[in-house]
Amino acid sequence: MREFEFYLPTRVLFGKGVVENIGKETAKLGKSALIVTGQASARKTGLLKRVGDSLKKSRVKTTLFEGVEANPSLETIKKGTKLAKEKECEVIIGLGGGSPMDAAKAIAVLTTNPAPLTNYFGRNKVKEAPLPIIAVPTTAGTGSEINPYAALTNTDKAPPRKEILIDLSIFPKVALVDPELTLSLPASVTAETGIDAFSHALESYLSNRSRPLSEALASEAIRLLVCYLPKVMKNLKDINARSYTLYASLLAGIAIAQSGTILVHGMSYRLTTDLGLSHGKACAILLPVVSEFNLSQGHPKLISLSRCLGESTEDLTTKEIVKKVITRIENLITELSLPQNLKTRKVGKELIAEFAQEVMRNKAKLTNNPRSVTLNDVIEMYEKALWGEE
Numbered sequence: 001m002r003e004f005e006f007y008l009p010t011r012v013l014f015g016k017g018v019v020e021n022i023g024k025e026t027a028k029l030g031k032s033a034l035i036v037t038g039q040a041s042a043r044k045t046g047l048l049k050r051v052g053d054s055l056k057k058s059r060v061k062t063t064l065f066e067g068v069e070a071n072p073s074l075e076t077i078k079k080g081t082k083l084a085k086e087k088e089c090e091v092i093i094g095l096g097g098g099s100p101m102d103a104a105k106a107i108a109v110l111t112t113n114p115a116p117l118t119n120y121f122g123r124n125k126v127k128e129a130p131l132p133i134i135a136v137p138t139t140a141g142t143g144s145e146i147n148p149y150a151a152l153t154n155t156d157k158a159p160p161r162k163e164i165l166i167d168l169s170i171f172p173k174v175a176l177v178d179p180e181l182t183l184s185l186p187a188s189v190t191a192e193t194g195i196d197a198f199s200h201a202l203e204s205y206l207s208n209r210s211r212p213l214s215e216a217l218a219s220e221a222i223r224l225l226v227c228y229l230p231k232v233m234k235n236l237k238d239i240n241a242r243s244y245t246l247y248a249s250l251l252a253g254i255a256i257a258q259s260g261t262i263l264v265h266g267m268s269y270r271l272t273t274d275l276g277l278s279h280g281k282a283c284a285i286l287l288p289v290v291s292e293f294n295l296s297q298g299h300p301k302l303i304s305l306s307r308c309l310g311e312s313t314e315d316l317t318t319k320e321i322v323k324k325v326i327t328r329i330e331n332l333i334t335e336l337s338l339p340q341n342l343k344t345r346k347v348g349k350e351l352i353a354e355f356a357q358e359v360m361r362n363k364a365k366l367t368n369n370p371r372s373v374t375l376n377d378v379i380e381m382y383e384k385a386l387w388g389e390e
């Protein structure tokens with residue numbers, strides 16, 4: 001058995017209605033809080049009011065920082081930090097999907113550490129302890145509530161680049177994981193965030209940095225997501241299926257906090273910044289092609305993976321099992337009404353080569369990936385994902 005280390009400093013409260021604990025939990029960490037949230041949905045659904053009431057009841061002074069965009073920019077983080085400092089906030093609450101939670105983490109860092117934020121991109125560069133963070137996810141996908149990652153857009157670069165701040169100090173202190181908050185998500189967001197969770201689980205499972213404990217969590221997340229994501233898509237109000245999907249996303253988030261992600265995520269970033277694809281859509285079009293590349297020559301976990309996906313492997317050759325696994329992944333993407341490739345020729349060879357060169361500089365993703373990869377391999381995978389099979 002392989003040795004492993006496991007670190008998870010976040011206290012998790014999971015269940016219907018746990019969001020009502022936000023006042024009590026925040027009061028334990030400070031007297032004033034900045035609520036960081038997205039464009040409008042928390043206000044529309046009444047969640048913002050519920051959270052505000054709970055904080056008020058616990059005598060926590062609150063300041064609202066609303067309107068965080070997808071893949072938050074440096075400008076947004078600066079504005080949020082200014083507000084947190086002016087109002088002397090002691091706790092930062094991230095309320096919403098991955099973007100508000102990641103913005104909350106970055107604001108927590110920048111409130112106690114000197115600017116610019118770009119100094120902290122990469123791994124373990126934060127010097128002073130950030131303000132404590134409370135995460136309240138309203139989507140089932142990112143896992144940001146339980147990991148030490150913040151994905152942001154580096155708008156100082158032209159064109160802007162998606163970059164990741166990784167630091168153990170930005171694990172949220174508390175995650176309030178309430179499946180009822182995901183009931184109002186539309187089908188498109190459910191699907192795009194759901195495939196992100198699935199991608200986290202699959203990538204973690206196959207990562208060279210996976211370990212017994214992360215494998216156990218990732219495999220359970222894969223098993224639950226293939227079962228419950230299609231159920232949620234059939235009935236968006238199915239609270240049981242929503243609960244298992246959110247739970248699986250949490251498991252996948254814990255798993256990637258230990259193992260990291262592999263090439264699917266590594267190749268996805270430029271598709272988001274340059275082509276404007278959502279993170280989930282970018283993962284969806286890359287999943288089949290990267291999985292086929294990684295598995296086609298066999299993989300020690302191929303049989304166990306196909307079992308997680310509900311596929312039997314009896315009397316099948318490696319090639320047949322790989323085909324079954326890829327078909328299962330493609331079927332899941334179809335069940336979520338997401339594309340398996342873009343079928344567009346708008347992205348030319350030159351841009352694809354540029355994307356691929358950048359991937360080859362991302363040593364962490366290359367090291368994690370179970371099969372070694374050349375520049376040409378990455379180009380071919382991009383061509384298949386963007387152009388479709390010839």
Ligand SMILES: [Fe+2]
Binds near residue numbers: 142200265279
């Ligand atoms: Fe992701």
